[in-house]
Amino acid sequence: MFKTVYNWIDERLDITPMWRDVADHEVPEHVNPAHHFSAFVYCFGGLTFFITVIQILSGMFLTMYYVPDIINAYYSVEYLQTKVAFGQIVRGMHHWGASLVIVMMFLHTLRVFFTGSYKAPREMNWVVGMLIFFIMLGLGFTGYLLPWDNKAYFATKVGMEIADTVPYIGPYVKELLQGGEIVGAQTLTRFFAIHVFFLPAALLAMLGAHFIMIRRQGISGPL
Amino acid sequence: MSHGHSPKEKVIYVGDSRVKKRVNPLLQPDYSAFPGKSEAFIPNFLLKEWMVGCVALVAFLVLTISEPAPLGYPADPNNTGFIPIPDWYFLFLYQFLKYPYASGSYVVFGTVLIPGIAFGALMLAPFLDTGKERRFYRRPIASSMMIVSLIAVVFLTKTAWNEYQHELKELNIIPEHIEREEKAREAAMEGKPTGQPKPNQEIALVDKDDPAMELMKKAGCLSCHGTDLKGGVGPSLRGLGDSLSQDDILKVLHEGPMKAQYEQALAAGVTEDEITSIAAWLAKQKSSTE
Ligand code: HEM
Numbered sequence: 001m002f003k004t005v006y007n008w009i010d011e012r013l014d015i016t017p018m019w020r021d022v023a024d025h026e027v028p029e030h031v032n033p034a035h036h037f038s039a040f041v042y043c044f045g046g047l048t049f050f051i052t053v054i055q056i057l058s059g060m061f062l063t064m065y066y067v068p069d070i071i072n073a074y075y076s077v078e079y080l081q082t083k084v085a086f087g088q089i090v091r092g093m094h095h096w097g098a099s100l101v102i103v104m105m106f107l108h109t110l111r112v113f114f115t116g117s118y119k120a121p122r123e124m125n126w127v128v129g130m131l132i133f134f135i136m137l138g139l140g141f142t143g144y145l146l147p148w149d150n151k152a153y154f155a156t157k158v159g160m161e162i163a164d165t166v167p168y169i170g171p172y173v174k175e176l177l178q179g180g181e182i183v184g185a186q187t188l189t190r191f192f193a194i195h196v197f198f199l200p201a202a203l204l205a206m207l208g209a210h211f212i213m214i215r216r217q218g219i220s221g222p223l
Numbered sequence: 224m225s226h227g228h229s230p231k232e233k234v235i236y237v238g239d240s241r242v243k244k245r246v247n248p249l250l251q252p253d254y255s256a257f258p259g260k261s262e263a264f265i266p267n268f269l270l271k272e273w274m275v276g277c278v279a280l281v282a283f284l285v286l287t288i289s290e291p292a293p294l295g296y297p298a299d300p301n302n303t304g305f306i307p308i309p310d311w312y313f314l315f316l317y318q319f320l321k322y323p324y325a326s327g328s329y330v331v332f333g334t335v336l337i338p339g340i341a342f343g344a345l346m347l348a349p350f351l352d353t354g355k356e357r358r359f360y361r362r363p364i365a366s367s368m369m370i371v372s373l374i375a376v377v378f379l380t381k382t383a384w385n386e387y388q389h390e391l392k393e394l395n396i397i398p399e400h401i402e403r404e405e406k407a408r409e410a411a412m413e414g415k416p417t418g419q420p421k422p423n424q425e426i427a428l429v430d431k432d433d434p435a436m437e438l439m440k441k442a443g444c445l446s447c448h449g450t451d452l453k454g455g456v457g458p459s460l461r462g463l464g465d466s467l468s469q470d471d472i473l474k475v476l477h478e479g480p481m482k483a484q485y486e487q488a489l490a491a492g493v494t495e496d497e498i499t500s501i502a503a504w505l506a507k508q509k510s511s512t513e
Binding site for chain 1: 272305308320335418
């Protein structure tokens with residue numbers, strides 16, 4: 001049955017090469033922890049992706065309860081955390097995952113750095129990786145405000161004061177992010193939109209580029 | 224399925240089908256260049272990989288269940304005593320900006336110059352370190368710069384955290400997320416609501432058609448507590464049952480701050496039984512029905 005459907009589609013769209021390009025490749029010995037335990041350092045990129053997927057899924061469930069306005073945001077989080085079945089787990093996954101994904105990303109970056117894998121011909125992928133790095137930090141910064149408790153509020157306020165000190169563009173950046181003169185209702189909705197739509201979209205585009213480049217170039221060879 | 228028109232192919236593209244036949248298939252890197260035991264990604268490697276993934280996922284779930292995500296008190300812009308603290312991966316920058324050469328009139332040094340150079344160099348690493356050598360011990364400059372930066376970041380992060388802990392201790396502050404959780408646990412033990420009271424939230428009247436409402440009017444309570452019990456001269460009585468029981472309320476009336484009003488009500492012809500039914504009804508006024 002499945003095979004018939006697959007063949008029917010394949011005849012029309014020729015999809016076999018598509019997934020083969022993505023999935024059908026070999027894993028060389030020097031990156032396979034089954035052969036050399038130390039090759040586990042090559043797993044960090046995959047683990048980063050795994051947790052990124054967890055972040056996206058748990059985030060989608062969080063938005064089912066989260067209300068992005070300053071009157072209800074805190075109480076919607078509190079409700080999710082204490083009253084909704086499995087709400088604590090979903091919020092916990094997103095909260096701890098946010099830290100874990102950064103840890104994994106650090107480790108992955110260090111692996112790439114210390115194995116010299118960023119060298120020709122992989123320069124562009126390193127630059128894309130750094131962009132991903134900044135997007136991740138941006139997700140961390142904007143996500144931190146969303147529960148709208150004191151910790152969130154005052155950390156963001158400090159962040160805005162820091163942005164303000166940048167010469168020339170600082171005050172504009174601050175006002176753009178804040179959506180006004182103070183950290184308030186506009187800031188929360190902006191951070192929500194940035195956290196949930198803008199940055200994930202950028203992240204997915206960058207991840208796509210990252211993976212296509214890895215498949216084109218293959219993993220770097222043994223040292 | 225290949226695009227060549229083999230006689231067996233069932234779908235024939237007609238007209239202006241623009242799907243071009245790929246002359247050269249995508250260049251796949253040739254792993255025969257690498258010595259040793261290569262393995263197919265699908266299915267061999269993936270089968271092992273997903274088992275490791277499951278173990279990682281279970282470990283992660285255990286963490287999330289044993290350690291609930293923290294939540295403090297609702298943001299209060301007028302709170303002046305709160306010690307701001309960013310998430311841990313920003314601490315190094317936060318700490319750096321506390322040093323005199325990176326703050327005050329030198330703040331641009333701390334917010335733009337140093338981070339700009341550090342992250343700029345990191346971003347452009349492939350174009351700065353262009354040698355062919357990949358082993359880190361043969362790239363002493365790049366490696367030592369990275370190691371020194373790592374040590375600096377770890378040091379700054381740790382210092383920031385220690386200072387934060389020290390400040391909490393000095394000022395005798397319990398972080399809000401811990402305090403809130405403790406209080407919620409205590410409240411839950413006593414059967415009280417565990418959530419934070421929501422300001423301006425309408426607390427609905429329970430059993431608002433109860434005759435007690437009429438009795439309170441007759442006893443003159445509503446002139447101070449409001450015709451809708453939302454308060455006036457006296458406090459709102461909505462949600463009173465959250466904090467007071469029927470006996471508590473009778474005590475307020477018999478010997479507490481409402482003694483004079485209680486006596487006036489008796490003088491106006493309200494009976495003791497009617498007072499008791501008022502108290503019973505007030506005790507039923509809870510903010511949540513759980
Ligand atoms: C969401 C974040 C990221 C994900 C999911 C991710 C994922 C991956 C994966 C799965 C690989 C294959 C090799 C491996 O697993 O080690 C890889 C390779 C690579 N990554 Fe990332 N990465 C991320 C962020 C970064 C960052 C921040 C950098 C550096 C600035 C970076 C630079 C590279 C480079 C240069 C390669 C090629 C390495 C080689 O061929 O040996 N990536 N990435």
